[in-house]
Amino acid sequence: MDNTTRGVRLRILLVDDEPEILRVLQRGLCQHETVAVETGEAAIRLLDQRRFDVVVSDNDMGAISGLVLLSHVQWAHPEVHRVLFSGTTRLGPDDLAALLRAGIVHRVVSKPGFAELLRLCNQLAAGERAA
Numbered sequence: 001m002d003n004t005t006r007g008v009r010l011r012i013l014l015v016d017d018e019p020e021i022l023r024v025l026q027r028g029l030c031q032h033e034t035v036a037v038e039t040g041e042a043a044i045r046l047l048d049q050r051r052f053d054v055v056v057s058d059n060d061m062g063a064i065s066g067l068v069l070l071s072h073v074q075w076a077h078p079e080v081h082r083v084l085f086s087g088t089t090r091l092g093p094d095d096l097a098a099l100l101r102a103g104i105v106h107r108v109v110s111k112p113g114f115a116e117l118l119r120l121c122n123q124l125a126a127g128e129r130a131a
Contacts, residue, residue: 008125009033011050015043015057015069016085021111025056028118032125040064044072052080054124056109056117059086071104081124087111 010032014025022036035050037043039062043055055073059066070082084105091099099105109117 008127010053010121010125011035012054012056012121013037013043013046013052015040015055015061015066017058017061021058024114025117028114029121032121040066040069043069047073047077047080052077054081054083054121056083056085058111059084059091067099067104074104082106083117083120084108085111085113085117 012029012032012034014022014029014034014036015038016022016025016036017038019038022038026034026036035046035052037046040057041062041064043057044064046052047055055070057066057069066084066086070084073080073082082105084099084107086108087110096108100108107120109120
């Protein structure tokens with residue numbers, strides 16, 4: 001069952017310092033409500049103002065990295081599903097496994113895994129457990 005069958009629209013916060021990546025993600029996730037920002041600081045401000053179901057964040061950004069942002073989300077908004085979407089992470093497999101075990105991130109998607117990210121969001125919208 002897909003998300004349109006159930007009529008569920010996720011509220012997704014997209015965070016990436018590359019505007020073109022944000023545009024591609026917004027086009028691909030057009031069946032959901034998306035808000036795109038280019039910094040972790042802007043994301044934290046929005047999270048204080050609005051409720052989101054999912055935060056998708058790049059890691060390598062300005063002053064606040066994606067991992068710092070997602071750690072904040074874990075603490076301040078534990079109900080929000082957290083996805084690290086990064087192509088140049090400096091983290092090794094053991095580091096990523098530790099982040100997953102600690103619950104800082106629920107899923108790691110490597111760029112340019114647009115199809116995988118779309119599939120994940122559709123699973124979440126359908127109420128399926130994302131594997």
